[in-house]
Amino acid sequence: MTQFIEWISQPWPWYVAGPLIGLTVPALLILGNKSFGISSSLRHICAACVPAGIPLFTYNWKKEIWNLLFVLGTAIGGFIAMNFLANPDTIVISESTQSDLRALGITNFSDLMPAEIFSWNTLFSGKGVVFFLIGGFLVGFGTRYAEGCTSGHAIMGISSLQWPSLIATIFFMLGGFFMTHILLEPLMKSVEF
Amino acid sequence: MSKSLKNTEQVVDTHCAAPNSSQTKDKGLSLLKYMLIGIVFGIVFVKAEIISWFRIQEMFRLQSFHMYGVIGSAIVTGIISIQLIKRLNIKSIHGETINIPTKVFKKGQIIGGFIFGLGWAITGACPGPIFAQIGSGFTVILVTLISALAGTWIYGKFENQFPN
Numbered sequence: 001m002t003q004f005i006e007w008i009s010q011p012w013p014w015y016v017a018g019p020l021i022g023l024t025v026p027a028l029l030i031l032g033n034k035s036f037g038i039s040s041s042l043r044h045i046c047a048a049c050v051p052a053g054i055p056l057f058t059y060n061w062k063k064e065i066w067n068l069l070f071v072l073g074t075a076i077g078g079f080i081a082m083n084f085l086a087n088p089d090t091i092v093i094s095e096s097t098q099s100d101l102r103a104l105g106i107t108n109f110s111d112l113m114p115a116e117i118f119s120w121n122t123l124f125s126g127k128g129v130v131f132f133l134i135g136g137f138l139v140g141f142g143t144r145y146a147e148g149c150t151s152g153h154a155i156m157g158i159s160s161l162q163w164p165s166l167i168a169t170i171f172f173m174l175g176g177f178f179m180t181h182i183l184l185e186p187l188m189k190s191v192e193f
Numbered sequence: 194m195s196k197s198l199k200n201t202e203q204v205v206d207t208h209c210a211a212p213n214s215s216q217t218k219d220k221g222l223s224l225l226k227y228m229l230i231g232i233v234f235g236i237v238f239v240k241a242e243i244i245s246w247f248r249i250q251e252m253f254r255l256q257s258f259h260m261y262g263v264i265g266s267a268i269v270t271g272i273i274s275i276q277l278i279k280r281l282n283i284k285s286i287h288g289e290t291i292n293i294p295t296k297v298f299k300k301g302q303i304i305g306g307f308i309f310g311l312g313w314a315i316t317g318a319c320p321g322p323i324f325a326q327i328g329s330g331f332t333v334i335l336v337t338l339i340s341a342l343a344g345t346w347i348y349g350k351f352e353n354q355f356p357n
Contacts (some may be wrong), residue, residue, distance in 0.1 A: 008240075014262030017241030020233070021263065022270025026278060027230055032219060033285045034227075035293060037211025038321040042345040056349035066219055066227040067211055071324045073228035077235020078244065078328030085240060093247045094256045101250060112245040113317070113331055120333045131315060132333065136323075136340025137347075138312025143320060144348040145305025145355065147296070150319040152211055153306075154264060159271025160293045168302035173253075175310015180253035184314065 011087050024151075025159050032066060037152030039143035040064070041071040056144075104185060105193035126191030142175070214292035215285070238325040246317025253314050299357045305348075312344075 028034045045068070047061040090110045098109055108115045122128045143149040146168050148157065154172065157165020219227075241263060242248050251257035277283065278291055285291055313319055316337055318326060323341065326334040348355070 011242055012237065012240040014241065014259050015266055017237050017243065018263040018266025019270040020237045022267035022274065024230060024234055025271040026274035028227075029275075029278060029291050029293070030283065030285055031226055031230075033213070033215040033217075033287070033289050033291055035212050035214070038319070038324075039345075040211040041324075042320060042342055043349075045342055046346045046349060050346060052350070054346075054349045054352075056352055057346075064211075064213060066213070066224055069224055069228040070231035070234075071321075073231020073233075074235035074238065074321060074324040075328030076228070077232040077237075078239050078325035079235075079330075080232065081236040081239035081325075082329035085236065087240075091242060091245060091247065094251050096256045097247065097251045097254055100254060100256075101247075109247070112239075112242060112247070112329075113326070114246060118246065118331055118333060123333060123336060128336070132336040133340050135312050135315035136337035137344040138308050139316055139318070139320065139323070139337070140312075140341030140344025140346075141348045142305045142307070142309025142312055142344070143341075144345045145301045146309055147299070147301060147305070148211075149309065149321070150264070150313075151321055153296075153302070155267050155271055156211075157296055158268050160275050161272070162296045164296045164298040164302050167298065168306040171303050171306030172310040172313065175307040175312075176249075176253045176314040177310075178307075179311045179314035180250065183311070187315075 005085075009085055009087055011091075022155065022159070025156055034066060035152070036156040037067075037148055038071060038074075039140075039149040039152060041067050042140055043144060044068055104188050127193075130187055130191050146171070212294045214289075214294065215287070216289055217287040234321070235325045235328060238322055239329050244318065244322040244325045244329065249314065249317040301355070301357050304356065 025036050028036050043057065044061045044064045047057040047059060051057040091112055093109055106114050106116060116122070117127055117131050123132065146153065148165070148168060150172065153165040153168040158169060238244050243260070243263060248257070248260055252260035275293070283291065316323070318334070318337070320341065323334055323338050327338065
């Protein structure tokens, strides 16, 4: 048993994680005839809390409670993994990424998230505005405009061989490359990194 | 409830990325299975470090295969699963024929997709990992979640004014 815990505490390689994530697709289809997609949960929360007569948020969201329970489970899973299955060693990040990020002013590579950005202390600063407010807004706005995110388009959509999802995924990646290579440096400089 | 009413509920919502084709109503404890799948999903997200901002940076800098391996093998698993379901005509546990609604192409998948990509690289999170990050103790990501909800709402409010 201790051996098992030790083994499960190591970071899981892509060839374990990817197929497990992929199996969510048939699991949801077979258990409930439901298509995998997570950004929909954001829409359901809007529909439940502030529908404001907006057509996009006026529908029977209660029928989609399963989706909200799924994301609640995702948060609980995060809690379980961090508290009971946590990797005792520090995260191993590629050398070249570390040196690129050092050039941008990131110095702490010991946790899953850089501590100089993702903490409550940065919330009321320029960093907080960029990384939480702007970043989050773009994620919520973009996924709804694109009608899906990495799960709904890249995984569920491409798995069911739907070309609009392939196009969406290509543009997810292009947006990410553009931010990382062109916009991130000036953005970070502007908030005193 | 009459059968005809049930059928009217079957109208496919074209806005929804996660359409629900189930004709059987899930209630009470039977809903818990979705939470269980979510729990497994959240554990995988943390254990494979998919929730890490650093892993997303590695991906967009083409400096690690990890995230490409995760997404690629998830897609391959999904393709095989859906082909098996279709070819063997596997039914849902409620005996329904499995239905995967067709996604309609819109400009939003290009413009909105690009905008989401910008946010993905800043936050290091797509919507799934946002929830896993909060659960795993990065509670400040609640602010990211609220911003994402605001983004979703603003899109909904001005939907007609964006090209689609």
